[in-house]
Amino acid sequence: xxxxxxxxxxxxxxxxxxxxxxxxxxxxxxxxxxxxxxxxxxxxxxxxxxxxxxxxxxxxxxxxxxxxxxxxxxxxxxxxxxxxxxxxxxxxxxxxxxxxxxxxxxxxxxxxxxxxxxxxxxxxxxxxxxxxxxxxxxxxxxxxxxxxxxxxxxxxxxxxxxxxxxxxxxxxxxxxxxxxxxxxxxxxxxxxxxx
Numbered sequence: 001x002x003x004x005x006x007x008x009x010x011x012x013x014x015x016x017x018x019x020x021x022x023x024x025x026x027x028x029x030x031x032x033x034x035x036x037x038x039x040x041x042x043x044x045x046x047x048x049x050x051x052x053x054x055x056x057x058x059x060x061x062x063x064x065x066x067x068x069x070x071x072x073x074x075x076x077x078x079x080x081x082x083x084x085x086x087x088x089x090x091x092x093x094x095x096x097x098x099x100x101x102x103x104x105x106x107x108x109x110x111x112x113x114x115x116x117x118x119x120x121x122x123x124x125x126x127x128x129x130x131x132x133x134x135x136x137x138x139x140x141x142x143x144x145x146x147x148x149x150x151x152x153x154x155x156x157x158x159x160x161x162x163x164x165x166x167x168x169x170x171x172x173x174x175x176x177x178x179x180x181x182x183x184x185x186x187x188x189x190x191x192x193x194x195x
Contacts, residue, residue, distance in 0.1 A: 005193075006169035008166060016158070023129050037100075043092060045095050049091065051090070063077050114170060115140070115141075163189065164189045
């Protein structure tokens with residue numbers, strides 16, 4: 001129970017909700033996920049098709065892997081795509097357009113984010129916490145301990161409201177939109193860690 005660097009309070013029964021909370025892992029990305037986004041332009045279906053990407057690959061993708069860009073646009077790699085490549089060669093089942101994307105992951109491990117939420121309807125149905133929606137969720141909490149193995153164990157521990165946190169040390173803080181940052185500041189006592 002090592003206290004994360006962004007939590008100012010001691011972690012105990014007064015700062016943590018009772019155990020037994022679960023995450024809905026289907027709402028979270030894989031830890032090593034990469035969005036493969038097609039570069040601008042139309043691509044005609046067929047074999048030996050070269051798909052250009054907007055960013056270089058972070059991981060190798062083996063030949064035979066099927067990538068689903070949506071609307072029947074299945075792309076089967078005919079040869080291995082290597083880390084750093086910006087193109088892939090394979091068979092495209094249907095015409096594709098630039099901007100379409102597929103999220104690819106090497107592993108099967110999903111990471112639960114720091115800020116989670118759910119509606120009361122979801123709570124009644126027994127649905128776990130998912131990615132927080134500051135405007136639409138009824139229950140919103142920060143996750144006290146990072147769960148990087150949610151596929152094996154979806155359990156999470158939630159930090160009680162009104163605890164003191166260092167907002168500038170909270171992972172992903174700068175990436176949250178203004179509404180999400182405002183909601184976290186409403187639910188928790190936010191201060192900044194001295195530089």
